Amino acid sequence: MMTPDASSLFDQGPPPPCPAPFNLAGFVLRHASAQPDKIALALLGPSRAERWSYARLEGAVRGIATGLLQRGLTPGDRVLMRLGNTPDFPLAFLGCIAAGLIPVPTSAQLSDPETARIIDILSPALILRDPAVACAETDVPLLPAAALHEMAALPPAEFALGAPDRPAYVVFSSGTSGVPRAVVHAHRAVWARQMMVAGWYDLRASDRLCHAGAFNWTFTLGTGLLDPWAAGATALIPAPGTDPAMLPLLLKRHDATLFAAAPGIFRKLLSRPLPPLPRLRHALSAGEKLPETLRGAWRAETGTEIYEAYGMSECSTFISSSPATPARRGLLGRPQPGRRIALCDGDGPVPLGEPGEICIADSDPGLMLEYLGAPEATAARRHGGWFHTGDLGRMETDGQIAYLGRADDMMNAGGFRVSPQEVEQALHDVPGLTGLAVTDVEIKADTRVIAAFYTAETDLTEALTRRAEAQLARYKQPRLFRRLDRLPTGPNGKLSRRALRQWFTT
Structure with a gap:
């Protein structure tokens, strides 16, 4: 219900305790x-699917837990995951947690220098390593991914x-300062995700949910x-290397009832006619703002809706639309049942209809515990009883929220939040x-990429490209380089990124 004073505060009571x-x-x-015999996971290839029953899945997870403990690891130890896009990734993640260890999943696209910084922040007790995935040289013990297969057959751990x-686990998110932040989540985070099931997915035991992304995202x-x-x-995941153009056929062939993807995937799928998808109930989108043009095109092509969610690494998603509460045009949707959300300025919740920073109660069970080793950064985001997201929105009288953009300069590259300072630090010393x-x-229209604007006596695009490829994950690398006579600044002499966006022409 909305508050009597008509402020931008949404509170329908807390969720059941974990x-x-x-x-x-x-x-x-x-x-x-x-x-035990129901299919939990199907890895969808062009001609066949690899299937995992619930019994096989649980056995592998608990066997990996046994194997990790037999190596001398103890509850609370951190385990860095440098694994590829295979089922090893979720098996290792859950195996660590089953044993009381703290897994740290990371993108396989990260470079050696990026993993070196992560290792310094984490001080992991072990690194799970696929030899095909980059990892900085380190004295930390390495366990090859192949060893997980042997562990999966061990007796199950409790x-x-x-x-x-x-x-329970740690994920990395770029901070506004350009320093990667290790976001520590509690075991209760998965309990809190039931609010997403009610307020976004409408997920049922009978569903077959296909996600277009890689295992290690x-x-x-x-x-x-x-x-x-x-x-x-049942979870349906396309096999590694699957051409996105194959997704509609896989959705139809494997009777997908729900489909989840970032907006860019929907854009690719809609570039050509889609086959009938008679079993599909609806689709789910997150990672970046979904353009209304894409939503409308998907509806016209498939006869189903895309329900969008807003969230972040620190709290997954907490504002969304759903079949029960569809979003009005141009809006994100409503806070999920059990959430306490406000649109704030420096004095607290703003009046309804006024822009403010999107904030979530710092008591939310899905909210992170802390940024590891960064108490000041943690405190800067949590104050006044709220966690401050850094994004702007506007709340309507029915609780629906419009997304108004970032309050800081964080970029969105295909669903990944990327700090411009992190990219600049990787490139700043090019001669x-x-x-x-x-x-x-x-x-x-509706397509954004990272661009690097620079000043120099000569064209440095080639040198900057090489440096980006050596220092940064692919999704962090600028796709465009523009040499300028000068960089725009505001009245206070500070760089104006807003002006750069306004100046930009293709």
Whole structure:
């Protein structure tokens, strides 16, 4: 219900408390004993599918937990995951958590220098390593991915139970300063995701949810795997290397009832006619703002809706539309049941209809515990009883929220939030460079890419491209380089990224 003073505050009461003792992996796999033969995961190839039953999935997870403990690891140890786009990724993630260890999933696209910084921040006890995935040289013990296959056959470990608010896993998110932040989440985070099931997915045990992303993307890990398994449903994941053009055929062939993807995937699919998808109930989108043109085109082509969600690494998604509460045109949707959300300025919630910073109650069970080793950065985001997202919105009288953009300069590259300072720091010492600024720009309707604007006596595009390829993950690398006579500044002499976006022309 809305507040009597008509401020931009949404509060319908807290969600049910997380049970204790608790283990995230045990909760996710709790249906395995009741439906051991049901297919939990199907890896969709062009001609065949690799299928994992719930019994096989649970056995592999608990066997990996046994193997990791046999190596001398103890609950609370951090395990860095440098694994590729294979089922090893979710098995290792849940295996660590089952044993009470703290996995740290990371993108396979990260470079050696980026992984070196992560290792310094984490001080991991072990690195799970696919030899094909980059990793900086380190004294930390390495365990090859192949060893996970042997561990999967070991006797099952018991789920390590404990307080729901103890650390369960860590994910990395670029901070506004350009320093990667290690976001620590509690075991209760998966319990809190039930608010997403009610307020976004409408996920049922009978569903077959296909996620278009890779295993080693946190959007896929949560929406594509953990949530379907926690609901007793079936997860469908395209095999590594699958051409996106094949997705509609796979959706039809494997009777997908739900489809989740970032907006860019919907854009690619709609570039050609789609086959009938008679089993599809609806689609789900997150990672970046969904353009209304895409939503309308998908509806016209398939007869189904795309329901959008807004969130971040620190709290997954917490504002969304759903079949029960569809969003009005141009709006994100409503806060999910159980969330407490406000649109704030420096004095607290702003009046309805006024722009403010999107904030979520710092008591939300899905909110991160902290930024590891960065108490000042944690405190800067959590104050006044709220976690401040840095994004702007506007709340309507019915609680629906319009997204108004970023309050800071964070970029969005295909669903990944990227700090411009992080990209600039990787490129700043290229010889001959006298000035550099990075931002995202719109190259055509509803399509944004990272662009680097620089000043120099000569063209440095080739040198900057080489440096970006050596220092940055692919999704962080600028797609455009523009040499300028000068970089724009505001009245205070500070760089104006907003002006760069306005100046940009293709």
